[in-house]
Amino acid sequence: MSNPGKDQAHAEGLRDVLIAEAMRILETDGLEALSLRAVARAAKVSHAAPYRHFADKDALLAAVSARGFLALAAAMEAAAAGIDDPFRRRSRIGIAYVRYALDHPARYRLMFGPTIPGKRRFPELVEAGERSFQRCRQMMADVAGPAERADEALIERRAIAIWSLVHGLASLLIDDTVALPGPDDLAIDERISAVLKIAP
Amino acid sequence: MSNPGKDQAHAEGLRDVLIAEAMRILETDGLEALSLRAVARAAKVSHAAPYRHFADKDALLAAVSARGFLALAAAMEAAAAGIDDPFRRRSRIGIAYVRYALDHPARYRLMFGPTIPGKRRFPELVEAGERSFQRCRQMMADVAGPAERADEALIERRAIAIWSLVHGLASLLIDDTVALPGPDDLAIDERISAVLKIAP
DNA sequence: ACCGGACGTTGACAGTGTCAACATAGCAAG
DNA sequence: CTTGCTATGTTGACACTGTCAACGTCCGGT
Numbered sequence: 001m002s003n004p005g006k007d008q009a010h011a012e013g014l015r016d017v018l019i020a021e022a023m024r025i026l027e028t029d030g031l032e033a034l035s036l037r038a039v040a041r042a043a044k045v046s047h048a049a050p051y052r053h054f055a056d057k058d059a060l061l062a063a064v065s066a067r068g069f070l071a072l073a074a075a076m077e078a079a080a081a082g083i084d085d086p087f088r089r090r091s092r093i094g095i096a097y098v099r100y101a102l103d104h105p106a107r108y109r110l111m112f113g114p115t116i117p118g119k120r121r122f123p124e125l126v127e128a129g130e131r132s133f134q135r136c137r138q139m140m141a142d143v144a145g146p147a148e149r150a151d152e153a154l155i156e157r158r159a160i161a162i163w164s165l166v167h168g169l170a171s172l173l174i175d176d177t178v179a180l181p182g183p184d185d186l187a188i189d190e191r192i193s194a195v196l197k198i199a200p
Numbered sequence: 201m202s203n204p205g206k207d208q209a210h211a212e213g214l215r216d217v218l219i220a221e222a223m224r225i226l227e228t229d230g231l232e233a234l235s236l237r238a239v240a241r242a243a244k245v246s247h248a249a250p251y252r253h254f255a256d257k258d259a260l261l262a263a264v265s266a267r268g269f270l271a272l273a274a275a276m277e278a279a280a281a282g283i284d285d286p287f288r289r290r291s292r293i294g295i296a297y298v299r300y301a302l303d304h305p306a307r308y309r310l311m312f313g314p315t316i317p318g319k320r321r322f323p324e325l326v327e328a329g330e331r332s333f334q335r336c337r338q339m340m341a342d343v344a345g346p347a348e349r350a351d352e353a354l355i356e357r358r359a360i361a362i363w364s365l366v367h368g369l370a371s372l373l374i375d376d377t378v379a380l381p382g383p384d385d386l387a388i389d390e391r392i393s394a395v396l397k398i399a400p
Numbered sequence: 401a402c403c404g405g406a407c408g409t410t411g412a413c414a415g416t417g418t419c420a421a422c423a424t425a426g427c428a429a430g
Numbered sequence: 431c432t433t434g435c436t437a438t439g440t441t442g443a444c445a446c447t448g449t450c451a452a453c454g455t456c457c458g459g460t
Contacts, residue, residue, distance in 0.1 A: 047447095051450085160369070176318075249439055
């Protein structure tokens with residue numbers, strides 16, 4: 001020991017440092033700036049050091065993506081907290097979802113885009129994604145009538161539909177394919193809501 | 201002339217050959233195999249030849265993407281042809297849209313994904329995308345009542361909503377984030393329809 | 401005391417996007 | 431016909447990337 005110059009890298013587990021630096025680069029400079037070597041430089045280790053902790057570049061990206069899904073689930077949960085009416089809750093969650101994408105566009109693109117091929121290979125990522133989707137299913141079950149609630153296939157289809165809607169909107173917005181309509185002085189949440197509430 | 205060995209490159213305008221080869225590579229080997237040099241090799245020209253016709257790799261990709269949008273608009277148009285009932289037409293168009301994505305996943309990913317940054321820089325691409333969206337607006341105007349039809353903002357929001365739904369579903373499906381529910385022996389179109397018709 | 405394994409570094413390799421310098425062919429002007 | 435310009439294509443280089451093999455180094459268990 002007695003080596004204080006070893007940076008935080010060795011102190012706090014290089015693996016977590018790499019993930020953290022990758023997320024920082026993602027927020028600051030976007031997806032195209034996120035190279036393995038850039039991450040290594042940011043963590044002040046050599047360019048091949050990440051290979052002791054990740055098999056692949058894809059493995060690192062998958063870890064980042066998984067954290068993104070956990071944060072997304074948390075944001076949805078936070079938006080739902082304290083709201084009793086299930087319809088209001090659904091609305092809040094949808095808005096929070098789109099806002100999350102708008103607030104972290106590069107991260108969201110990584111999570112859903114084609115950057116990581118064969119996402120299925122990474123169990124951590126699959127599980128984190130499943131958690132978000134589970135919250136979505138729950139939300140749709142809550143707004144369903146007591147009779148419908150038993151029909152699992154119906155709830156599943158509705159969950160997919162609402163997720164498609166919300167993900168599609170987020171995706172079109174951050175990839176600059178459409179612009180959010182409505183007067184600029186209106187709060188973003190209101191404008192998101194105006195689009196979402198059309199398909200109930 | 202009298203030089204028959206010059207391949208089709210010089211004969212039919214290298215620019216179009218490059219775009220065609222790029223689309224072929226995209227269909228066959230996917231997005232990650234689509235490099236500028238691979239396209240040049242496929243067209244049997246040197247690795248820097250594309251720069252006489254495209255400023256950038258992004259410019260080539262934008263041209264490919266634009267063709268993709270035109271083909272998408274054509275597919276939607278074909279699906280609508282001969283259907284008189286506007287609701288049935290909307291349903292057919294939605295199914296055709298998702299099918300297009302499933303049939304050409306790599307192309308679709310390029311069109312909507314983050315691969316081309318700042319799509320707004322390419323007017324050809326913007327215009328081609330706008331044409332697809334225009335068809336979508338038309339479709340929503342057709343199913344609207346006569347009173348609603350005048351409310352442009354309403355139609356716009358509805359068009360965005362339906363596009364979000366359909367694009368979100370397509371996107372989730374081809375990026376392997378969700379699986380299309382329903383029995384396997386049911387035709388794909390039916391299963392797509394079952395999800396889409398939930399949000400009318 | 402020794403040794404094995406976990407961790408990190410160095411150096412290399414092929415592949416990529418991009419640019420500058422060079423070649424060439426075809427056409428316009430004199 | 432000669433001259434020269436422009437459009438197009440080629441060659442060679444540069445920096446950068448993901449990846450791997452070979453090499454250190456240091457710590458914990460036998």
